Amino acid sequence: MAKLNISDLDVKGKKVLVRVDFNVPIKNGVIGDDNRIVAALPTINYILDNGGSAILLSHLGRIKSDEDKKELSLKPVAARLGELLKKDVEFVPENEGSAVETAVKNLKPGEVVVLENTRFQDIDNDFGKRESKNDPKLGEYWAGLGDIFVNDAFGTAHRSHASNVGIATAMKAAGKPVASGFLIEKEIKFLGDAVSNPVHPFVTILGGAKVSDKIGVINNLIPKSDHILIGGGMAYTFLAAKGHKIGKSLFEEDKLELAKQLLAEAGDKLVLPVDSVAATEFSNDASHEVVGEDIPDNEMGLDIGPKSVELFKSILKDAKTVVWNGPMGCFEMPNYAEGTLEVGRTLADLTDATTIIGGGDSTAAAKQLGIAPKISHISTGGGASLEYLEGKELPGVACISDK
Ligand code: ADP
Numbered sequence: 253m254a255k256l257n258i259s260d261l262d263v264k265g266k267k268v269l270v271r272v273d274f275n276v277p278i279k280n281g282v283i284g285d286d287n288r289i290v291a292a293l294p295t296i297n298y299i300l301d302n303g304g305s306a307i308l309l310s311h312l313g314r315i316k317s318d319e320d321k322k323e324l325s326l327k328p329v330a331a332r333l334g335e336l337l338k339k340d341v342e343f344v345p346e347n348e349g350s351a352v353e354t355a356v357k358n359l360k361p362g363e364v365v366v367l368e369n370t371r372f373q374d375i376d377n378d379f380g381k382r383e384s385k386n387d388p389k390l391g392e393y394w395a396g397l398g399d400i401f402v403n404d405a406f407g408t409a410h411r412s413h414a415s416n417v418g419i420a421t422a423m424k425a426a427g428k429p430v431a432s433g434f435l436i437e438k439e440i441k442f443l444g445d446a447v448s449n450p451v452h453p454f455v456t457i458l459g460g461a462k463v464s465d466k467i468g469v470i471n472n473l474i475p476k477s478d479h480i481l482i483g484g485g486m487a488y489t490f491l492a493a494k495g496h497k498i499g500k501s502l503f504e505e506d507k508l509e510l511a512k513q514l515l516a517e518a519g520d521k522l523v524l525p526v527d528s529v530a531a532t533e534f535s536n537d538a539s540h541e542v543v544g545e546d547i548p549d550n551e552m553g554l555d556i557g558p559k560s561v562e563l564f565k566s567i568l569k570d571a572k573t574v575v576w577n578g579p580m581g582c583f584e585m586p587n588y589a590e591g592t593l594e595v596g597r598t599l600a601d602l603t604d605a606t607t608i609i610g611g612g613d614s615t616a617a618a619k620q621l622g623i624a625p626k627i628s629h630i631s632t633g634g635g636a637s638l639e640y641l642e643g644k645e646l647p648g649v650a651c652i653s654d655k
């Protein structure tokens with residue numbers, strides 16, 4: 253069943269409570285990267301342009317002590333939002349109490365208010381982590397502020413917190429609508445629909461450090477994919493399972509049996525690297541060379557090699573849907589970045605396919621390459637996108653009303 257979206261609702265004259273993801277990096281009051289604020293603009297602008305007003309809630313970092321509150325106020329975020337929207341944005345340094353209620357009461361169509369970091373509710377009270385442990389009373393309180401609730405925070409959709417699931421539950425109980433924003437709608441469209449119902453050939457590319465991090469994704473995507481290309485550190489446990497020597501490469505002994513089982517199950521679908529860039533140390537300056545499927549005893553595989561790149565490219569060229577999670581090597585070090593960059597470039601060139609990138613490090617690699625505009629969808633959620641690719645139902649998505 254499709255989820256209700258903000259565009260399905262008449263927001264004129266309505267106070268729309270929006271859970272956004274403003275969890276941006278901040279140091280000494282200065283925002284390092286405002287991508288997440290920019291990503292929330294379409295939903296906010298839609299509400300304002302259509303005669304509604306917006307009450308914005310977000311978490312920022314983790315609050316464990318009063319000291320954390322100084323560095324983790326949303327005040328600079330509200331200021332940056334004002335610059336981006338080119339209008340005054342009111343900031344209330346609290347998220348509960350009379351100051352909040354007055355600001356909401358005085359809110360006029362076309363106006364925006366940002367409330368303080370929801371996780372300020374995680375300390376100094378009898379409940380404990382009221383936000384992160386979803387105190388139903390807190391969700392109810394916030395729900396009382398708006399006529400409509402919009403969840404647009406995909407980055408926390410894998411968590412059941414007061415500011416997403418709590419509000420949604422209370423809104424529904426009060427007979428008020430709960431809708432997705434444009435950002436979550438896009439995530440559902442790509443990570444959900446495109447992956448569960450892919451246009452074939454469907455190729456999954458998996459990499460990153462560990463098999464153990466990606467087991468859920470492998471299990472979910474093996475039956476759906478036509479090919480699964482494996483690179484990164486996790487490839488070496490699979491190569492070991494095939495009887496190859498892997499030298500000092502990353503190896504998860506407790507996943508060896510699982511790797512053998514997956515290879516037996518998936519057969520030709522699982523494609524492993526046929527060569528590697530292997531180094532004597534885990535360092536960019538270490539002496540390194542291209543080796544075949546076997547890695548010398550004193551070396552470790554830190555990137556897929558040129559033949560593997562060609563093999564992966566030959567499979568990708570016919571793909572109609574591609575999901576990529578996890579770099580092909582230690583791309584943070586320039587000498588071991590080529591495999592990851594080549595895979596990124598290949599995806600950018602697939603103009604006739606739906607291309608989806610999920611995962612924090614893979615996204616960083618895509619940005620480094622400047623290919624983001626050529627990718628159909630780059631997920632904004634690290635943990636949330638992984639859980640989605642595992643086929644799990646995310647509480648922050650499940651709580652949105654059906655159409
Ligand atoms: P993502 O965040 O995209 O899901 P992961 O967090 O799973 O990706 O993995 C990223 C990390 O994996 C990077 O820090 C990278 O250096 C590391 N990595 C990739 N290939 C190797 C390898 N061959 N050996 C050791 N670490 C690797």
Ligand code: MG
Pocket residue numbers: 611612613
């Ligand atoms: Mg990562």
